[in-house]
Amino acid sequence: MIAGFETVNTGTITLDSEDITQKSPNQRNVGMVFQSYALFPNLTIGQNIGFGLEVRKMDKADTEKRVREMLELVHLEKHIDKYPYQLSGGQQQRIALARALAIQPRVLLLDEPLSALDAKIRVELRLEIRRIQQTLGITTVYVTHDQEEALLLSDRVVVMSQGHIEQVGSPAAIYNYPATEFVAQFVGQLNLIPVTEVDLKKNTCKIGGQTVKFEPSPNRQISAEPRLAIRPEEVHIGTGEGRNALRGRVESVLFLGSVVRLRVNVDGALFSADFFNERRITLPRAGDEVIISFPEHSCWLV
Amino acid sequence: MSNKPASNPLEKRDAPKARPAPLPWRNWIGVIPFFIFAFLFIVLPSVTLLVGAFKDNTGKVTLSNFTGLLDPSILNAYWVTIRISLVTAIGGGLLGFLMAYAVTVGKLPTAVRSALMTFSGVASNFAGVPLAFAFIATLGRTGLVTVLLKDILGINLYDQGFSLYSFWGLSFTYMYFQFPLMVLVITPALDGLRKEWNEAAANLGATNATYWRKVALPILTPSILGSMILLFGNAFGAYATAYSLTGGFINLITIVIGSQIKGDIYYNPGLGYALAVGMIIVMSVMMAFYYMLRRRSERWLRQ
Numbered sequence: 353m354i355a356g357f358e359t360v361n362t363g364t365i366t367l368d369s370e371d372i373t374q375k376s377p378n379q380r381n382v383g384m385v386f387q388s389y390a391l392f393p394n395l396t397i398g399q400n401i402g403f404g405l406e407v408r409k410m411d412k413a414d415t416e417k418r419v420r421e422m423l424e425l426v427h428l429e430k431h432i433d434k435y436p437y438q439l440s441g442g443q444q445q446r447i448a449l450a451r452a453l454a455i456q457p458r459v460l461l462l463d464e465p466l467s468a469l470d471a472k473i474r475v476e477l478r479l480e481i482r483r484i485q486q487t488l489g490i491t492t493v494y495v496t497h498d499q500e501e502a503l504l505l506s507d508r509v510v511v512m513s514q515g516h517i518e519q520v521g522s523p524a525a526i527y528n529y530p531a532t533e534f535v536a537q538f539v540g541q542l543n544l545i546p547v548t549e550v551d552l553k554k555n556t557c558k559i560g561g562q563t564v565k566f567e568p569s570p571n572r573q574i575s576a577e578p579r580l581a582i583r584p585e586e587v588h589i590g591t592g593e594g595r596n597a598l599r600g601r602v603e604s605v606l607f608l609g610s611v612v613r614l615r616v617n618v619d620g621a622l623f624s625a626d627f628f629n630e631r632r633i634t635l636p637r638a639g640d641e642v643i644i645s646f647p648e649h650s651c652w653l654v
Numbered sequence: 655m656s657n658k659p660a661s662n663p664l665e666k667r668d669a670p671k672a673r674p675a676p677l678p679w680r681n682w683i684g685v686i687p688f689f690i691f692a693f694l695f696i697v698l699p700s701v702t703l704l705v706g707a708f709k710d711n712t713g714k715v716t717l718s719n720f721t722g723l724l725d726p727s728i729l730n731a732y733w734v735t736i737r738i739s740l741v742t743a744i745g746g747g748l749l750g751f752l753m754a755y756a757v758t759v760g761k762l763p764t765a766v767r768s769a770l771m772t773f774s775g776v777a778s779n780f781a782g783v784p785l786a787f788a789f790i791a792t793l794g795r796t797g798l799v800t801v802l803l804k805d806i807l808g809i810n811l812y813d814q815g816f817s818l819y820s821f822w823g824l825s826f827t828y829m830y831f832q833f834p835l836m837v838l839v840i841t842p843a844l845d846g847l848r849k850e851w852n853e854a855a856a857n858l859g860a861t862n863a864t865y866w867r868k869v870a871l872p873i874l875t876p877s878i879l880g881s882m883i884l885l886f887g888n889a890f891g892a893y894a895t896a897y898s899l900t901g902g903f904i905n906l907i908t909i910v911i912g913s914q915i916k917g918d919i920y921y922n923p924g925l926g927y928a929l930a931v932g933m934i935i936v937m938s939v940m941m942a943f944y945y946m947l948r949r950r951s952e953r954w955l956r957q
Contacts, residue, residue: 357853377856384857390850394872403868404858455858 354493355384355461368458383457387464389444391436397423397447398432404455422450425484442473449481453488460485460492466501474498478505499539503527511535533654536581543587544579545621550653557653560619564596565648574653584613586650587625589636595645598623602640616644700934706927719928728910728929735890735907736936738821742828743885749829750836751878758844771841774834781831786898789827793818819900827899828892832885839884843877876947883944887937907933 356377405415426446466474503523511518519531530536547557600618614625710716757767803809855865893908914926
């Protein structure tokens with residue numbers, strides 16, 4: 353809709369105080385990077401980047417200068433005379449970014465630009481995108497299903513579900529203070545533990561026979577089947593002053609590389625607890641009895 | 655002491671392959687019928703033609719058949735055949751392209767596309783005597799359409815200079831199988847145009863016309879030209895339709911070959927073979943062009 357490829361049923365789209373709702377895509381001056389790169393296969397890299405400038409009838413010398421600047425920006429100066437099929441997926445996407453930026457758009461749209469790339473290239477390229485965006489200081493709308501990508505790249509995250517905005521906020525606010533259950537579950541890992549005997553005055557509830565104190569959340573609706581929400585990295589082994597402490601039994605130890613995940617059964621409820629891996633890490637084994645703990649401000653009721 | 659090389663103990667430990675690679679000759683079994691067919695109906699006739707083209711009626715080696723190709727009536731026959739092939743390739747190509755465009759990029763309902771593709775599949779193979787008869791019955795001097803136009807609209811096609819049995823009449827008849835062939839050949843190429851290219855062009859400020867001029871048409875050009883060359887070859891080798899419709903009134907090269915081989919007053923199989931060799935050369939050149947353009951198109955579309 354921002355680019356003008358979808359029809360708007362209601363509402364308006366305003367850009368720089370200008371209503372662009374009814375403008376055709378070629379009159380919006382909005383740069384877009386597609387998931388599938390969408391480079392023109394019959395044009396060289398230089399011609400692809402210069403396409404928008406040529407359409408705008410920019411002077412040939414200026415066009416060439418801008419094309420070279422853009423290629424420098426994405427570190428692909430040597431590939432100016434190649435065709436898209438001669439570049440890797442990551443390189444093609446960088447060229448697509450350079451092409452979108454060459455027209456100096458008022459806003460840059462990136463529609464899942466990294467989803468077609470393999471994991472390693474994706475990690476490299478997202479840092480590259482962030483660097484270019486920061487260098488140019490251009491307002492950017494970045495669509496992604498990758499939560500890590502969203503949190504890493506954004507100043508402001510909009511979490512959407514079924515066409516509705518669930519929450520708008522900084523990456524830290526979205527992760528640490530999710531406004532809805534959907535956001536809490538969608539962004540990052542989350543324990544959702546069924547609880548009983550909820551006391552909203554004392555902010556306590558029970559898991560099996562054990563009592564837990566939680567942080568009050570006055571604006572949040574609590575469902576008929578309340579659950580305690582807590583991130584796995586907040587759960588520690590052992591007790592601590594002022595922390596909720598629960599006795600349980602380790603069900604499994606999952607090695608995930610940089611993280612080791614323990615699955616702990618507390619009176620029938622399964623908690624995930626994440627620990628950073630170390631070479632000499634010593635963790636309980638499956639079947640061991642343990643006490644897990646977490647501060648009351650780290651958990652909330654949904 | 656044995657001089658046998660010691661077997662590598664590691665080799666013995668290798669697990670047997672779950673599915674051994676098939677023997678190479680088995681891979682060729684499926685295409686053997688094709689090779690037999692190609693040998694019997696392409697290689698053998700070509701060799702026979704080539705050998706026969708260098709023999710006279712008594713079986714002696716001669717070059718007179720090839721010098722005979724320079725006869726004005728034969729050169730004219732080649733010229734007429736090339737002209738009619740060009741006209742129908744370009745006309746059928748353009749019409750077929752526009753129709754294929756309408757059902758692919760033009761976003762007509764799927765039912766229209768299915769109907770057009772089915773019709774094209776049938777019509778592109780509907781040639782020869784039945785096609786000639788169908789056109790005589792509709793656009794002949796007393797054909798249904800001719801009479802209807804005359805009775806209802808007062809237009810007499812034949813008074814206006816049209817004749818089904820002329821160059822343009824024959825070209826019109828050829829169009830019936832030429833444009834459907836174009837539809838069949840060019841539709842996949844049009845389907846290959848990615849929506850994102852159009853969107854990216856629009857996003858960069860291009861109008862639809864600019865997109866077609868700078869992106870879509872250059873991408874499609876090899877396919878369009880390749881398809882038109884195919885249409886050219888299709889018309890160039892046509893015989894039965896022209897012969898049934900005009901009875902040899904139009905001097906096409908295929909009709910000339912027929913008259914040289916059939917044994918009427920022009921009987922000279924050697925010349926017929928030389929004419930056919932000339933056709934093979936023209937067609938080979940066309941196919942070479944087609945192949946080159948096709949390769950170029952595929953290179954662009956590789957992702």
